Amino acid sequence: MAIARRSVKREAILALLRSVTCHPSAEWLHARLLTDFPDLSLGTVYRNLRQLTDEGLIVSVGVIGGQERFDGNTAPHGHFVCRRCGAVTDVPLKGGRSFHRDVERLTGGRVQGVETTAYGLCAKCLDIRA
């Protein structure tokens, strides 16, 4: 099977995802890229996000508020997700790869990625609440 042909739009999606410190949804990326590619369809964004995820070039942060969120930073790090506003913050991780190894040893499976996520309320939403 031929290696995936390069695609200007897929590369633009990847570049945007890498240039940004937030954790966008497909819709956000689509809206943002529409200025450079007026004929970009949302379906194309979804298809390419999936492909990039399968290739390991990007990472899925999971579904937050009904929308899947992605991260262009594949270096191991954790996330903090605000349950109220949906904001996602990167948090450095100390642990190393011990969990990765434990899982493979205990389950006999192969681990492709580890996601550590804390859920709660961000500082901003704590203020609003108070």
Place this chain on the structure above:
Amino acid sequence: MAIARRSVKREAILALLRSVTCHPSAEWLHARLLTDFPDLSLGTVYRNLRQLTDEGLIVSVGVIGGQERFDGNTAPHGHFVCRRCGAVTDVPLKGGRSFHRDVERLTGGRVQGVETTAYGLCAKCLDIRA
């Protein structure tokens, strides 16, 4: 604000979730409870799962294959999710609460829960593949 009234069906959902070692979806729970409560509606399962999650009595494992999965075991532990078949396995966690503390210190927010999940292929799906 009155405390949530007790509800037979909510308690049945919670009991089933706690009695089981798998990580069911709303639909699975609904099908399973239908024998005891023939008039249980799927909407009721969703509403009560959300409420139980908000109360911290159960935990969401995240959306896997388009369906949200829940866990009645609220003790800290990690998960291993097979990307092929969607199976979820519990994995003990060594780390302790350092990530929890780090997040609160770095972001100023309040952490309600931490989810550590490894993604990959389970032993069974590795065999099929080979």
Place this chain on the structure above:
DNA sequence: CTCCTATCAAGAATGATTCCTATTAGAGGA
């Protein structure tokens, strides 16, 4: 008994994601 509130079923509505189809564009060979 009478509000007031929580629960519930049923089904409609929502909305993210995927699927389908026809079209386009690029690479390699003749």
Place this chain on the structure above:
DNA sequence: TCCTCTAATAGGAATCATTCTTGATAGGAG
């Protein structure tokens, strides 16, 4: 250059989990 094959793409329809709305029911407080 022209042809052919294949991947990429747009556009829109289809899918499907989840949420919302409505109307009905029941329990507790006064």
